[in-house]
Amino acid sequence: MMACAGGQPGTDAERPVLFSVVTEPIVCCPNDPDDAKTLSDVAGAKIDEVFIGSCMTNIGHFRAASKLLEGKKDMPVKLWMAPPTKMDAKQLTEEGHYGVFGAAGARMEMPGCSLCMGNQAQVKEGATVMSTSTRNFPNRLGRGLLVFSAISDGTQS
Template structure:
């Protein structure tokens, strides 16, 4: 609770990461508006899938109809007012002043950039991966904005959008040209390094990744993997190391200004793209 206006995609990132906390389930309380926005987008996508012959047509249409029915009468489950919990953890977001990373090789071993530098952990990075199903198109735009105008990066940079719809849009918006100028290796949309089943990093490499897991050998044999944001990934790729908190803030705030955030971080709402673009995304 407390983040009721998150987009559904942002709530998915939180809830899916709960698996790393050994949780059996996770719920994120949202207001109706972001859910309605998400469902309207998905209805248009489902109907385009049907138009292009995807199966099972009846199952897809039933899902779309259920979404439409809920939008007509939106009701959400709420926790009981007198519910008792084993523990209540309160987090003051105003106290988070810098990026937080998961350190090698445990998603529970989290530290701020400052703590990593103060504790003398290795900060040099060999490879950077921006991808996994828990990234979204806005994070790839953010990556591009930080890399823009900086030339080729000294690290091996992997870029892999989760869907071909994201890939299509990023190409159209010119971000793939930025990735190319940076010398990035762009992967076919999908899992790529996150699963280690389509590609792997070098043996023993130190890696910065935007994925949700950094267990031993997942990204490559003997790899040592930090987890963090796409914005931090861009800075790491440019510097070849984990920056200080001050270096991070200086570069990212210069590259992604407040007036840019709505455009950079906007989600791919299929009900707001042209019919022609939607057809090309789904084909």
């Protein structure tokens, strides 16, 4: 699979990315979906809030988050979660993941767009956010934010 990063098709800034050779996660930096860097390039950035949700997440992302959060309390960031569908929310509840999220202090939003579109809730003004939403445009998740976008390739289940 191949994609372009860092420019418009046909320009000198266009760079092919072979996902088969990507060795670490890639994030899009605030607030430009074309400003892609490796996770190690942005390590140390202060993150205030995290959003796991949007139509690009799948139930596997929530299961993985549950595994990471098991037994955790007093998270150093505010964690927002919104499964994409009511069916996912029901399945995650039945599997016990909502209990893990609640115990860890996550804020569970209604399934759907939620924070991704800033239409049900918004993060704290001026925060720096790591988000699984598909876009990190200015003011999308709230006012005056810096938003890193971390989107999976969708192969998790």
